[in-house]
Amino acid sequence: MKIGIFFGGPSREREISFAGGRTVYDNLDKSLFEAVPVFVDSKGNFILLDWHYIYKGTIRDFYPPVSALPPSQLPVQVYLESLGDLTQAEQDSIIAEVGRRVQPHELRELMDFAFLALHGPGGEDGAIQGLLEWYGIPYSGSGILPSAFGINKVAQKKLLKALDRPTPDFRVISTEDWDAADPAATLDYLVRELGLPLVFKAPRQGSSIGISILREADVAKFAAAMERSLFRKTVTQQEWRALSYQEQIVWVQQLIDIREGIGLPVVMELRDANLKRKGDYNSNTQKVIYRPEELLELLDRWLQYAGSAQLTSTDGEAQVLVESFVQGREFSCIVVEDGTGKPLALPPTEIVKGEEMFDYRSKYLPGLARKVTPIDLPEADIQRIRESCEEMFDTFGFQVYARLDGFIQADGTLFLNDPNTTSGMLPASFFFHQAAEIGLNPSQFLTFLIRTSLAARRRGGMQPVRLAGLLGQLDAAVASRQQQERSRIKVAVIMGGYSSERHISVESGRNIYEKLSSSVKYEPVPVFLTGNSQEFRLYVLPINVMLKDNADDIREKIELAEAGHATHPILARIRQEAQAITSTYAGQAVEQPRRITFPELAEEVSEVFIALHGRPGEDGALQRELEQYGLPYNGSGVASSSITINKFETNRKLREAGLRVAEHRMASRLEWTADPEGFYQSLETQFPYPFIAKPADDGCSSAVKKIKNRAELTAFTRLIFRDQEDLMAADATVLHLGFKEEFPQKEAFLVETLIERDGAAHFLEVTGGLLTHWGENGELQVEVFEASEALATGEVLSLEEKFLAGEGQNITPARYAPDPVERQRISEEVKAELRRVAEVLDIQGYARIDAFVRVRQNSAVEVLIIEVNSLPGMTPATCIFHQTALAGYTPYQFIDQILEFGKKRAENLELKA
Template structure:
């Protein structure tokens, strides 16, 4: 077994995706071949053997810097460690709270191989690769020179032009020459025209990139790419306080804003270096709010050496992963088309499920697809990349291919291009990671000019792979049911993929993915091959299923890579989907994990079908599931049992359409403004809005009760609905009184997970985990904050202690209240309960349940994994406990049914 050091996080602006990608590698490495060791790289390039429980935090900011080290922040700004303004030694002391700080010199004793999931600076620029080579440690991907070329976009463009690759016109602007003034516009229009693209030279994930349609927007785009901006007193004073705070949050974000620390320059050219956003807010209030200065200039310390201007490329955008075979030959996998208009394929679109569409292979004649592959292979060879790379580009209407972004590493989230295209040749993520490690060992052994042990490591790995291939393990088959047809279908796919991957990399289970589609009265099941499981979202999977065919290019590439698939996939992989009935499902397995959210999934209908056939499943049984999905009925039941809940109105579409004005007026009179409006039976923050007046409520109901798929314009304008934001059509709206602090000493929103265990006496014991405090950047916790890597913040355990009051007795009260709620609603298996908590000066904690999720989201970073880690469960252990409970419950139910028949 090889010790694989997984380098994650890092100092770059892409650190959150690098952290999430490292977690994907950790989870998917074949545990029978590799021992994963997470190595956290902090903002200063220091290393730490990360305690495993921190690996499952949603954001680096959830655990580093530790909560105890955070300065007071009245506006709850989320910061990275560099905002503390610490010395290197002081930051190392903080690292000791999340693991064991280590030096580079210790690495050879700790790891056999370095898997680099870092992005940007340190990960893709050759720096870390050079240090590892000096230490004699083999690493993944390309070598030093190729990595450096892959990261520096400006020099890369010059190299590609010299190599005869098609290129748009480019112009480089150096930071040393940048004075905040526009370049020669007449010359620019003549050379490249508008629109054009502005990009920093050393960033990925579309960070700092803008498409500029007209000359008047160019200055702002250049400022953005150099990570600086100017703000005037007039602009500051025109914003409301809420708008100022939101502006600050965006500024704080190292992906879309400047990040901290930053330099502030006044009209007299005096400069101050500020580390924390509260410092900047106070300065802006003083200088701009009170009119002491007409304007201030802000400049991030994470600056760029140069910025590129590129002619806009009209064409169809694609991304193509290129890999090497055992002889070092480049093989391009099927290129994927990014379906969009002229909008930027930005960070949010790249990484949040359901916001982008990808088509593999790109929909073009075979000859053109082959031309794309050949050009990508040629660039791979020209830049002397190793092992794998992701190459982005465009194909124009005349067939010209322009490659504009070769990357020596790729995002490693489950549905990234990296895994997405490998799945087309039959490799699941675990297989593909084994391939990467094997080929990287080959590349290092071939190119290293001094004696090394790389060949020995390679021989060890191949020996272990042969041993596993010869073993026939008794694995338990598990159907992982995902998808659906609700507004939560994309998150269901994310959850199901995560469950599948955790089980697939274990030595205990043989999972197979089952996609549910259709409609309530006609549900259809399909067993998915791995290539469909790793499509970008539920709609892509459904469309592929309903129009299934194997593209000739895919067949060709499978033939070219058959030797790779045979070497790394172990047992044969399914390459085509298969329709299943529930009866056929029961012939395949007696165990299912339902990864569906909302309807269908949490409404009890699927549970009834499975129970009928003796298939054990996770979560609550049918009746309880049908109750908890209804936020009105479940809270009313809790209220009848004496538990405090907020005031509610259940408003039907028919009643509203009959008396719209009266309905709006009654809502305001009973609940007051603002109020919360939401669907009665959806989760995942789908269409949950804070409504401030009758006009906004009218817009919300127009959207929820609409007949057409397209949202009414009134709703888009009044509710600020984001592009591609899911907004379901329903027959009922749930209106709730806004829960507020009132006279409590402390007030917060929490989410708490629980797990059930069967006791020897037949009773059920509830294990209630420590509460997580949820912090929303806006009025409502968003989909991104729940599920997008690096967004939002969950503090676990929640900050309950206030004044002289201690955490333990307050947490005990909250957990007891939530266990009582679960028992009243008949919840079993596991669940997540969201609630508001008021803490009073006398030590009393009042818990108001918001909703109960009988099948909570199980995406990699969901906070239920933060909570289970405190109790010693790694994610796989938690999933195994969930499945075990379901099996034990099914066995008990079968015995009970048999005894009743007798």
């Protein structure tokens, strides 16, 4: 069956939609379905996307293509709407670089079924559903009317009030009322009617976009909350002039972020009587601004004269929904239709937040909020939540599935609000997280949803004879698929660990699991590693535990199972209710985590994929254990791994081989303890500020900091040499550590000179992947991919920017020069240097090498190596997949190549032995 996956779209949630569409594309069962990627751009064009663009980190990494972008010196990527009003021919030219335009009437020739991963306006509001109905194409999820209702928060509130269902009191303020109102009087009215705190919502947005909470009767904060929901921003002359140029760039970057800012284009409006005295300006001047450079320039120029400027998104909101605050425990519950079309609520998940609001970042970045499933309440209360969600599902006429959010108060009062007819589909989202509790992995759950959607469309009267035929074919194929499970190669995917990168490791491991589970060749077995450097403990994970939010949640579930903690009665109940679904699509019930030894692992699986980062995993210790039991594995061997885990030793070895690296030295705890002042002065003498400080034996960007002064050096040293587990708040503040940002404890850290432009004509940070092969005569061959150019929003690339969907800005291939021929010449030189690194360090399997590249005025190329990752991150958004796609490998093919290399290496070692 050909499944058209619709993703992207015009909404502010397009990046989550893009990442969710990729999840669906990867997880569709390859023995049942053929995926057809239909990318929807921000102007609503349908594009049959060339497959390799699916693996870009963000939409802006490939669309609009670099060739369509105007020259820019700002480190900011833009969306299509920043190119202004384009003609049809101009749009066609842009589309042709990434795929081909598809007219609506062509859709039914491309697909048998449409899977909708679109969010927000244009995706969840009935618009795309109506188009597909017109052309007779069955689609996933709810139909036109429930979709239109599901996106309108104001309409939902009115219906809940009319039905006498518990819902927070509310008021609606239109833009016209707001513009004419006295803010102080309006705030007094809202506080009198609704009390404090107040919750402000954009009525037609999802993912907590445009939401804020006002806890005090402060008029300025009230106005800011209103502006956030209307997607406006007012900046005063005083505020703007207080910012440095670099701070102004960051301000613009944050403003044009469609998720947490207001996006582009914007209308700039100036209201200032002083303007009347200036010849070039008129009072109440308005201008539409499309590009970041234009916005930066005009703000700088206009705020010389105007007291303030108001910026309004051209795609903002016309109303703000203001609600009274609900004090209670927050939960989210997925409801699906069972085989008979009746709603079945999955186990509700409690959202335990570190911040007061479950915002966009908390939803999608692992570790920022905990998801506890089921919510820790008496069984009767959990069942009441489930029944209320099933009732709302019925009342609103939802179909197939929906995500319902709510609060339960201390007195038992239950509030449901903000239903979503298209849930976020990232691998660890509520969508897959709760389905796993009944035993369905993402691939199986998607198959179930496609089947359920076909049945729902048929019940709704869409081509009943044709859809009955499709249902019959799918049911037969699903039954046949169960027989194929027995013949696939078993691969243990080892994830987790105990380093500061354990959460990213789980993201990588899950991604590998999902790529393999939807294949016809491999049967992945998820294995969690915990313990310490003296003892590795391995646990085979059931799917529901593997899809917990992060590594700490997984470890907690393992500890509870080992302590004999019984299955929660509500989970047992739901699994019983869902037995018909589970037996059809999964074939087996959910189990508990199971401790396994290395000898037992060797009996159960044929090979291993190590998805660990840092120690253990990249240091050779685990590889040594696997070799002892004859288990093939991915990545480099013991000797090479023991060098590349140590950045100091890696740099030393590369320098000895004539490669360029930063000046560096180790700074030890013993040295600091003996004489702190001498320690600091020694570093300051050798490394003028600013310089880089980082752990020597952690990978990625864990605790990598640009140190600019003595205060930051002191704070970094105190944190990394601390005795306690918790961070010292004052030092964390000095280093501007983010919420829940981890900082490892070490006995020494690495100090390096800051690599800078140094007068080069062109200077950029790149990350390049490589893959090794066995030649015909058994020799090792190194294939180096086109490197990606990494754009950091902060001083150094963060973990989120490297690995999480929608966060990083990576341009692949790297923009070494405007001229294509010159760009490729430089690229070949860079790749040659990265190949030398691989050869010097005896890297095998695959790796990622980070470097800075300087291109001098005379076109000479300098490559300065930063670090080598022998087990690079394999999360869905990591740029190594962008690079392999350019070389013609899908992520699955890349993973298959890695596994085949490891298997061949093990065979060679066995022959030699």
